[in-house]
Structure formats: structure tokens, C-alpha cells
Amino acid sequence: MSMTAIAIPKSLDLPFAPQVADPMEQFIIKPIVQLGGDGQLSFTNSSLWMTLTVTIAVAFFLAATRSRSLIPGRMQSIAEMSYEFVAEMVRDSIGPNGMKFFPYVFTLFIFILLSNWLGLMPSIPGLPAEFHTFTTTSHIIVTFALALLTIAIVIVYGVAKNGWKFLKLFAPSGLPLWLMPLMIVIELISFASRPVSLAIRLFANMMAGHIILKVFAGFVVSLLSAGAVMKAVSIIPFLGIVAVTLLEILVGFLQAYIFAILTCIYLGDAEHAADH
Amino acid sequence: MARDAGKDQPPSLEELSDRLDAAQAAHSPPAPRKDGAAMGRGFRIASELIAAFLVGGGLGWLADWQLETAPWGLLVGLGFGLAAGLRNANAALAEDDAARDTTPGTQ
Numbered sequence: 001m002s003m004t005a006i007a008i009p010k011s012l013d014l015p016f017a018p019q020v021a022d023p024m025e026q027f028i029i030k031p032i033v034q035l036g037g038d039g040q041l042s043f044t045n046s047s048l049w050m051t052l053t054v055t056i057a058v059a060f061f062l063a064a065t066r067s068r069s070l071i072p073g074r075m076q077s078i079a080e081m082s083y084e085f086v087a088e089m090v091r092d093s094i095g096p097n098g099m100k101f102f103p104y105v106f107t108l109f110i111f112i113l114l115s116n117w118l119g120l121m122p123s124i125p126g127l128p129a130e131f132h133t134f135t136t137t138s139h140i141i142v143t144f145a146l147a148l149l150t151i152a153i154v155i156v157y158g159v160a161k162n163g164w165k166f167l168k169l170f171a172p173s174g175l176p177l178w179l180m181p182l183m184i185v186i187e188l189i190s191f192a193s194r195p196v197s198l199a200i201r202l203f204a205n206m207m208a209g210h211i212i213l214k215v216f217a218g219f220v221v222s223l224l225s226a227g228a229v230m231k232a233v234s235i236i237p238f239l240g241i242v243a244v245t246l247l248e249i250l251v252g253f254l255q256a257y258i259f260a261i262l263t264c265i266y267l268g269d270a271e272h273a274a275d276h
Numbered sequence: 277m278a279r280d281a282g283k284d285q286p287p288s289l290e291e292l293s294d295r296l297d298a299a300q301a302a303h304s305p306p307a308p309r310k311d312g313a314a315m316g317r318g319f320r321i322a323s324e325l326i327a328a329f330l331v332g333g334g335l336g337w338l339a340d341w342q343l344e345t346a347p348w349g350l351l352v353g354l355g356f357g358l359a360a361g362l363r364n365a366n367a368a369l370a371e372d373d374a375a376r377d378t379t380p381g382t383q
Binding site for chain 2: 185186187189190192193194196197200201204205251254255258265
């Protein structure tokens, strides 16, 4: 992959100093505080934005639930709507017993949603690169950790609740005996692929969207520096950025929703493994 | 009710319930599986397919590495992975269809 940095002429007179127009630069992990191990253990920009996500979520829900009025205000309405949204999802896909998983699914949903949306915020101009806006969910290791946590809960809870009958999940009923060995292998691979597909989907969506945004932004800068006529043309990629940003808000919500509902479906499988 | 007596025509119950439905529909959050979300559905199915293929191939490759049976582990693994991926994609499509059938207003 060639990463061409576009030189920006001095005559452009931007209010800030753009360094590179590399669409992949936004994904680079930059240590902020080194904790030891020759920089292998650091508080990075990714950690910073995860901390920000959690802090903002906690602060918002603390503020929203403080008044606890019968007729909710704006913030309380948003909190109640998100509660209802996730609670309905949990009840529909796991069943009435599923509400014990509500705290986990809600935390997961809000964390992913906020990470996706915070990553769309513009960076504050003039800040060093370590503090630029960073989308934690655009890194596969982050999404894979979340997906592994979900699958670990599915396995531990499934075995604890159903015992050996949890293995029925891998043996579909009503099959001729000679197909069984084949189907069990296929079901095992299918199960093992769940965390991978959860992780790939979220990370690929976020990374693709952010690359498109930065490529369009790069077009604007190069067109602005390319002469009088081209300056006028630069409105086209600029409108593109606006459209893609709106689309990314939808995608950010949708991916958080899909991650959460698939978590619910997998937890539902663990809950009902012995039934079929 | 008695207060309505002097007015020309009170709205019929059907009309009232239609208006109630419309008002409720306007206030409920948009169903996330509408056509605007087609990209999400596409990504869902594609990732199910690819993930199982990768996992199957990966397991086969691991078996090759441990048992020194190359290339048979990888080949068989990819075959099983493809089967599992198709099964996953089919299940995802079936879930989607079921969700669409129960959600009115989405086509």
C-alpha cells in the first residue's frame, strides 16, 4: 500500500498546519504515557479514547438519572429510550429469563455506539497527534476482545446452565446418522467463526468509513491548492464528506446494534441449548 | 363525551385508532433493518461467510503445521469452512427474513 503524503503549499493559509494527507495515519497507535517495558506497555491514544468513551457514558447516565422525575426531561428521555431499546432487544431474543444479561448487553451497546460516534468528532486543531480523534473500534484487536468476551460468556454460561447438554448446540436434531459427523464439524467451525465475524464486521465498517472520510478530505485539500478553477470543484468532495459523515452516524449506530443483537442471539443459544 | 354533543361529527373509532397508530409510528425509533440499512445487512452476510471460511482454513492449516499433513488439512479445512460459512450466511438471511415479516412498514 503506497501512502503518499501530499505536499501542501504555504500559500494556502490554513488556520492550522496540516502535516500529512495519509488516510491511514489516523489509525496509528501513539503512546502518550509509557508505563514500562520499553514502550510495549503504554497509555496510548486508543486507551485515551476508550477512557473518554467510558467517562462520557458514565457521566451522561449519572446526569440523566439524577432527577428521576415522572415526566422525563430531555436527557432522561434519551436514557429511558436507550434502556427500552436494549431491554426489548434482550427480551425478544433471549426470552424473559434474559434480563440477567441486560447489564452486559447494555454496556456493550453503549460502549460501541459511543466509540463509533466519538470517532466522528473532528480533532481539535493544533493539538499534538497523540490527542487527535481516534476510533477505538476501528482496530480489530479491540473488536476481537469484545467478541471473545461475548463468546466466553456464552460458553461459560451455557455449560453452567445446561451441563453436557450444551453440546447439543453442535448436533442439529432430525439428521440422518451418517450426516452427523460432517454436520458436527461444520457446526463447530460455524461456532468458532462467531467471534471472528463479530470482530471483522465492526472493525471493517469503522475502518472503511474513516478511510473514505479522510480520502475525501484529502481531495478537498489538494483541489484547494491546485488553482482557481479547481478551488470551485473542491465543493464536490466537501459535500461528499458531509454525506459520508451522515452515513457514518447511521453505520455507527447500526454496527453497535448488530453487535448487541448478535450477542443476544448467541446468549439465547446458550440459554436454550438443551431445548432442541 | 357529553361535551361533544353540540359539535358536528365526532371522529369515528376507526379514524381515531388510525391517527393513534400514525402518531405512535412517528414517535417510535426507526426500525434498524430498513432499506437504508441494506449495507449493514450485506456486511453481516459477507462477514459471516468470510469468517467461517477463514476459521476453517486456519484450523486446517494449524492441523497441517502440527501433524505435517500439508496440504490436506488446509484443503479439507477450507472445504468445511466454506460449508460452515454458507450455513451461517443462510441462517443470517433466514433471521433477516423473519425479522422483516414481523416488522410492519419494512419491505
